[in-house]
Amino acid sequence: MAGMRELLPTPRSDVDVHESYAAGWVDRGGFRLNMIASVDGAASANGFSRGLQTPGDNRIFAALRDLADVVLAGSGTIQAERYGPANLDDARLARREAYGFGPALPVGVISRSLRLDLSARLFQDPERRPFVITCGDTVPDELAAVAEVLVCGETDIDYGLVRGELAARGLTRVLCEGGPTILGSMLRAGAVDELCLSVSPFVMGPGAPRIVDGRPWPDGPATMRLGTVLEEEGALFLRYHRFG
Ligand SMILES: NC(=O)c1ccc[n+]([C@@H]2O[C@H](COP(=O)([O-])OP(=O)(O)OC[C@H]3O[C@@H](n4cnc5c(N)ncnc54)[C@H](OP(=O)(O)O)[C@@H]3O)[C@@H](O)[C@H]2O)c1
Numbered sequence: 001m002a003g004m005r006e007l008l009p010t011p012r013s014d015v016d017v018h019e020s021y022a023a024g025w026v027d028r029g030g031f032r033l034n035m036i037a038s039v040d041g042a043a044s045a046n047g048f049s050r051g052l053q054t055p056g057d058n059r060i061f062a063a064l065r066d067l068a069d070v071v072l073a074g075s076g077t078i079q080a081e082r083y084g085p086a087n088l089d090d091a092r093l094a095r096r097e098a099y100g101f102g103p104a105l106p107v108g109v110i111s112r113s114l115r116l117d118l119s120a121r122l123f124q125d126p127e128r129r130p131f132v133i134t135c136g137d138t139v140p141d142e143l144a145a146v147a148e149v150l151v152c153g154e155t156d157i158d159y160g161l162v163r164g165e166l167a168a169r170g171l172t173r174v175l176c177e178g179g180p181t182i183l184g185s186m187l188r189a190g191a192v193d194e195l196c197l198s199v200s201p202f203v204m205g206p207g208a209p210r211i212v213d214g215r216p217w218p219d220g221p222a223t224m225r226l227g228t229v230l231e232e233e234g235a236l237f238l239r240y241h242r243f244g
Pocket of ligand 1: 034
């Protein structure tokens with residue numbers, strides 16, 4: 001059995017966030033989840049994850065996007081956080097190029113019901129149509145007109161099919177920005193290769209949701225392997241990997 005290790009204090013400062021999060025990812029790819037929680041486990045403040053963010057988290061959030069072929073989120077998050085197409089300035093495009101990523105960063109919405117607000121910003125740019133990832137057998141024409149719909153499963157999302165559909169389009173480094181219901185279903189399905197968890201130095205108090213929601217897991221808890229730990233002004237940035 002492995003013994004206790006002290007990770008701190010063994011400081012190495014001036015960490016290059018892109019370099020840190022590119023290692024073991026750019027060549028391998030997979031499904032990477034990015035989430036944030038407070039010290040007492042809250043996943044949002046008044047319905048938004050914004051209230052938990054720190055400057056370090058914002059930099060990592062951007063870096064993870066810079067190191068992704070596609071960014072996904074559940075319809076709850078897309079709606080709550082008012083997602084639009086990803087905008088990348090010249091510096092970020094140059095950074096993407098340096099790590100071998102193309103200029104486009106498409107956004108994908110995961111939805112079973114397809115009750116999506118098609119008047120939202122995300123669906124307004126014909127040059128940057130989002131993916132909609134769903135299951136079932138009916139795709140409304142008005143949705144197909146503004147999005148590329150990927151049907152991945154019959155009654156539930158099959159994340160293996162999602163992986164395959166995206167890979168067929170050259171999108172193998174998949175960043176998913178939550179939310180809790182999607183993280184719960186992806187962990188339940190064993191589909192999470194990497195969980196990037198920011199722990200913000202705030203205590204939010206009772207009543208807040210956790211970073212995982214949804215149906216109970218029949219197989220009990222899962223274990224992940226800790227990769228790296230970064231720290232900035234009391235906020236921790238943890239990188240966990242799937243075992244095996
Ligand atoms: N702390 C964080 O890091 C973090 C990150 C993201 C979001 N949030 C917060 O979380 C809240 C939203 O949470 P949420 O759990 O409602 O949002 P969510 O996980 O983004 O989206 C839930 C929706 O995803 C779809 N969905 C989930 N599982 C599915 C499955 N197996 N198959 C097909 N579709 C599936 C369903 O959409 P349909 O209803 O359309 O079928 C469901 O209503 C917001 O307050 C947001 O700010 C926090």
